[in-house]
Amino acid sequence: MRKILVVGAGQSGLQLALGLQSKGYEVTLMSNRTADEIRTGRVMSTQCMFDSALQHERDLQINFWEQQAPKIEGLGVSVAAPDAGRAVDWLGRLKGYAQSVDQRVKMAGWLDTFVQRGGQLVIHGASVADLDFFSRTYDLVLVAAGKGELVSMFGRDAARSPYDAPQRALAVAYVHGLGPRPEHPETEAVRCNLVPGVGELFVMPTLTTSGRADILFWEGVPGGPLDVFKGVKDPAEHLALTLELMETFVPWEYARATKVELTDAGATLAGRYAPVVRNPIGRLPGGGLVLGVADVVVANDPITGQGSNSAAKCAASYLSSILMHGDKPFDEAWMKATFDKYWFTTGKPVTQWTNAMLGVPPEHVLNLIGAAGQLQPVANRFANGFDNPADFDAYFYDPEDAADYLAEVASSAGAPSGASSGASSAE
Structure with missing residues (x-):
């Protein structure tokens, strides 16, 4: 039985750990938080996942919330006009539905499942020194923790990373009480509202800890009128700012948001990061190698909603590469080939499209x-x-x-x- 260490309990780390576990691998998972700490913590993302990414969860039979989560059947685009109206407004129909499940619900649930199925869970924020020690006792170490000290092991790939600074300031609020869009009241849809030169507002249905909800997600051009959430700690102030900006820039969305309230005390999130592609192999001080997973190595801006989708596809791709490798050593050549397979099928197309959407559209x-x-x-x-x-x-x-x-x-x-x-x- 091959021993694998997975560091990080997000979409990719947990999906990989559960997939490997189901195939008989001896898996240890390191998480910096317990399931209860995740469940009662702050929201982590918007995580709208489309059909092919959801299929990877179905394949592993870990799609526990599929019947409860709203089935998103459309994706609409609106472009704001200078007169506060809409120059463009349409709804595209998805071939297979999309879904968003609050990661506090999903990751906590998956973490409990991993332990119930006999997986070894270590609650510890891993350091490079920890991995240096552990690498000697595992056949493979996978790093799926996209923040903190571990990321420093993976150097920036300058040729694939055109930006060296954040391209958007991000602000998320989970709310109850949002009304339907009057044009298509019967259709659950993601709404992409583009405000030229200013930023974007995304509105999407989700399943959260308190049931069905909606996510209001601003992406603001840094230094512009939407870039006002830095330093805002009070959730009520965050929501008030979100709504004020909606009234100014996307009044058609504000019209259905006049009665919203936050889902819980941890329902807001703000921040920014530079999109980056990193070298996939990390070298430990003792000479061992570790392989980066998902947004550790390919971190795109969320403007195209690809984070959780790419994480799920990366986990599925890596799982396939591990299974096909049998009992051969997980050496540097295998690590490079494993990342390349993911990069050329998923990472590169997502990065190209996302970077194009961040620029001024031709x-x-x-x-x-x-x-x-x-x-x-x-x-x-x-x-x-x-x-x-x-x-x-x-x-x-x-x-x-x-x-x-x-x-x-x-x-x-x-x-x-x-x-x-x-x-x-x-x-």
Whole structure:
């Protein structure tokens, strides 16, 4: 029986630990918090997961909350106009539903399950010195803790990391009492509200510790009018700021938020970080090697909602690579090949798309977003790109590809020639 140490009890670490455990590996999991501390702590993310990422949880039969969590069937995009109205507003339909389960619920539940199934849990914030010691007694050490001292072992990959500073200031609030969007009251949907030059507001249904709720998530351009949450410790003040900004910049969302209240005392979160890709292999002082997992090695801005999705896909990819490796040593060549498989299938497409969305959108992207309001297939394809970001490569980045795609859709829809270019109202 091979012995594996997993450091970090988030989406990727726990999914990997439970997957390895189910295949008969002897797994030790290190977490800096107990299940109860996670459950009663502060919210950690927005974690909207799309169908293919959710499937990895179904495959491991750890999708414990699938029947309780709201089934998100659409993804809408609105672009604010200078007059406080909307230049663009549409809803794309997802092929398979998405779901968001508060990580306090999921990680606490998974941690309990890991222990119930006989896994060894060590509650300890691991240091490099700890790993140096442990590496001698385990066949493989996986680092899935994306913050703190351990990350320093993984050097920044400058060629894959165009940004060296945060591109957005982040502010999250979980609320009860949000009303439905009047345009599609029957559809649970993620709403992406783009305010040009200012930032973005995402609104999404979730399952939290107190049942169904909604997440209000601002991403503000640093130094801009949304960058006002730093130093705000009081949850009530955080919510008041969130709503004030909604009233100013996205009044159509504010209109359904006038009666909201925070779900609990730990329902707010604010911060910022620079998007980064790191080298996947960490070297310990004693010569041992450890492999970085998910956002330890590929940390994108949450503007495209890919964090938990990428973590789930990374855990599934690594699990497959470990199982296929049999009893051979987990050496440096295997570690590199394991990361490369994940990078080229998931990490690279997600990073390319996310970095593109952080910049000022070029005219052809504005045309695509605008055209989606007139051509439902474009809206649907854009929405489903959140599940499969590699699809954007076919039509999103190159102006000629975008023009060809819009012409093809307009033609097959019987739309008048000019329907695609008239969509640049998004500008």
